[in-house]
Amino acid sequence: MKRFITIFAVFVITMGVSVHSAVHAVQQPDISAKTAVLISADTGEVVYAKNCTEKLPMASTTKIMTTLLCLESGGLYDEFVVDSNAIKVEGSSMGLQEGDIVTKYALCCGMLLPSGNDAANAAAVKIAGSIEKFAEMMNDRAHKLGLSKTYFVTPSGLEGEGHGSSAYDMAILAREALKNELFRDICSKESIKLEFGDPPYTRWLKNTNKLLGMYDGVYGVKTGFTDEAGRCLVSACKRDSKDLICVTLNDRNDWNDHMAIYDYGFDTVRELDVTLPTDITVDTVGGNTEKLHLVTKDSSVRICTVAGNENDIQFTLLSAPFIYAPVKYGEEAAKLRISFMGREVDTIPLYAAESVSAEKVPPKKKGLFTKIKEKLGSYFSR
Incomplete structure (x- = not known):
């Protein structure tokens, strides 16, 4: 009887551990995205991936690169008049009109929040002189970052021949951009108050990234959509010291997919001191x-x-x-x-860790010739 009780007790404990493990097992999410990736913002390690190196059009998530280059170009608060031809572009807009006076900072906000194609083109022409030359700058930076599946044709993300990237490349690009404190600050805002126009006047821009208010810890980054690319989303989320970046391309259910991927990620990654x-x-x-x-x-x-x-x-x-x-x-x-x-x-x-004082150098002793020269010099100067 005692032996039976002992065996039964071991069985119950074993079953308890098995059930506990099953309940807490981390299941990979089942998502709608054609490609996706989740990386550690700290180390760049891949936490979750689905076809993450496949090149696809990435729509307005392109503006991550455009904004980063704009922020790095300097003179962010200098006012100038937007190029009239640059702002004549289809799609989403920050509301620029011919003759408007803006700053590069305002254009960055116009790109990251309402996803203004007009803002992207205006920034490109201001910085490089033309959209084509700015695209060369974008591709040069992509090459330096090792983005092997990325090629830029437009600063806005409107499709051009060969324009595209992979989920993994976009995650690495977002990781680089988020090191810029001003970029991080702008993309984390649900709305922002700016002054621009002819003459400038106060107005509000609203962020298209609804995930900012849907999931605890999300602080960016950028939405995107075209008929060819579908819904694209780059986001970032931090809880305690766990900092993650998620990218989905061609995803009809991106808000929910990102939340599911983050649930998986925060259960999977660990903190290393x-x-x-x-x-x-x-x-x-x-x-x-x-x-x-x-x-x-x-x-x-x-x-x-x-x-x-x-x-x-x-x-x-x-x-x-x-x-x-x-x-x-x-x-x-x-x-x-x-x-x-x-x-x-x-x-x-x-x-x-300590102070280092400057070493005092003792004056050199004057030789006999120097003394005679000084003496004669003072004599003849009388």
């Missing part, structure tokens, strides 16, 4: 010591990863070959790049 190095030094010149010790603000950083560990992390000191004294304690003196398997995760400041 990375211990930062403590023995960082840089050479100094003209000070009372030859080495300056550098420290980080925090002893560790937390990143979102699928299967990575601390052995996959590399650190690179970003500094001049040497630092001139004096240096004050706590002063930012260099930067530390954190990489995961060769891909940058973050770059953080390094601070002086």
Whole structure:
């Protein structure tokens, strides 16, 4: 009887574990998108994929690249008159009219929120002089980012011969764009108040990305739609230190698909605490010591990863070959790049762990000839 009870107890415990595991098993989502991908915004690791390297038209998600290049071009708040021909374009619009006075910042908002094709064309012509030359800039940047399935013809996303990308490429592009704080700030807004026009006047632009108010933690990025491309969506979502980027192309049910993919992703990825190095030094010149010790603000950083560990992390000191004294304690003196398997995760400041005072150079003793020359010089100057 006792043996039976023992066997029964083991059976119940085993069944309990099996049921518990089954309930908490992470099931991959069944989605409508033709292609999709979910990556860690920190490491770039793929968390979920469905045909993610297949090249397809990506509609107005193209404007992620256009906006990034616009933000990087400088002079964001300088006013200018939009090119009359550039703004004559079909599709979605931020409401530009001939003679309107705008800024590049306003055009970026017009691209990311109401998905203005007029804004994209106006930015392209302002920056590069023509849409064709701007497309060359877009493709050059895509090449530098390693976007092997991406080719741009238009700044707006309206189809051109060969214009397209893959879900994976668009996720990597979004990851790059979101490193720009202004880009991140704009695409996270559900609406924004701007001034532009002839003369400029105040108006509101509304974001087409409904996912911002539908799912906790979503902070971007860009919608897209054309008859050829179907519904396209690039989004980003962060909960605690888990930061994810999701892309779907040609997806009739994109809002729900993104939420389902995020549910899967947040259950799948884990947080990795990375211990930062403590023995960082840089050479100094003209000070009372030859080495300056550098420290980080925090002893560790937390990143979102699928299967990575601390052995996959590399650190690179970003500094001049040497630092001139004096240096004050706590002063930012260099930067530390954190990489995961060769891909940058973050770059953080390094601070002086001590003060380095400038070394006083004793005056040179004057020779006999110099003394005689100075004496004669003072005599004849009388």
